[in-house]
Amino acid sequence: DTGVSQDPRHKITKRGQNVTFRCDPISEHNRLYWYRQTLGQGPEFLTYFQNEAQLEKSRLLSDRFSAERPKGSFSTLEIQRTEQGDSAMYLCASSLGTPYNEQFFGPGTRLTVL
Amino acid sequence: GQNIDQPTEMTATEGAIVQINCTYQTSGFNGLFWYQQHAGEAPTFLSYNVLDGLEEKGRFSSFLSRSKGYSYLLLKELQMKDSASYLCAVLNDYKLSFGAGTTVTVRA
Numbered sequence: 778d779t780g781v782s783q784d785p786r787h788k789i790t791k792r793g794q795n796v797t798f799r800c801d802p803i804s805e806h807n808r809l810y811w812y813r814q815t816l817g818q819g820p821e822f823l824t825y826f827q828n829e830a831q832l833e834k835s836r837l838l839s840d841r842f843s844a845e846r847p848k849g850s851f852s853t854l855e856i857q858r859t860e861q862g863d864s865a866m867y868l869c870a871s872s873l874g875t876p877y878n879e880q881f882f883g884p885g886t887r888l889t890v891l
Numbered sequence: 892g893q894n895i896d897q898p899t900e901m902t903a904t905e906g907a908i909v910q911i912n913c914t915y916q917t918s919g920f921n922g923l924f925w926y927q928q929h930a931g932e933a934p935t936f937l938s939y940n941v942l943d944g945l946e947e948k949g950r951f952s953s954f955l956s957r958s959k960g961y962s963y964l965l966l967k968e969l970q971m972k973d974s975a976s977y978l979c980a981v982l983n984d985y986k987l988s989f990g991a992g993t994t995v996t997v998r999a
Contacts, residue, residue, distance in 0.1 A: 812987075817992075819980070819989025819991050820989050822986050822987065822988070827985075832985075874985070877941065878982060879936055880924075884932065
């Protein structure tokens with residue numbers, strides 16, 4: 778257990794439905810990241826928050842994806858109008874930024890879109 | 892762009908040594924991480940290198956050559972529990988770019 782928690786751990790949904798995932802980072806960590814991982818691949822960067830500010834959003838993140846970190850603590854990732862290609866593991870990570878920005882990963886939310 | 896290459900699979904015997912190579916070409920570099928990931932679980936931190944040379948941490952060691960864009964992870968005295976995927980990741984400012992991972996299978 779790294780101290781980063783994610784909810785739910787698994788989500789099965791039908792194509793076209795909206796889903797929302799939650800991430801609770803390690804409490805003193807000001808940096809929060811979302812990654813997506815598909816089978817046989819490494820995680821791919823989606824977006825990054827420093828405190829409540831979203832500082833970067835990958836081109837992988839279409840307009841159907843939105844992430845928030847309203848009070849600089851927990852974060853949510855919403856996918857609207859899900860597609861089968863969205864099926865993946867969604868990983869959240871957090872870090873302090875120093876001394877070398879080690880990122881601690883949560884257990885992930887596995888999304889299956891039918 | 893980012894290009895990070897590592898072998899797809901490796902197999903070794905319990906008690907042996909395995910070396911996982913990683914080569915990278917990235918637009919920026921602030922260090923290289925190795926993570927271990929068991930099936931269905933989160934990646935967990937193994938090592939970090941930012942300067943050239945070898946970092947040793949118990950049974951695991953990691954080496955970096957920045958001029959060659961090359962790193963390796965050395966796993967000694969392999970145990971069955973070391974069967975996992977090993978991910979090489981390059982840090983560029985705050986963002987990690989990962990290789991596809993090397994699946995290591997340890998056989999008795």
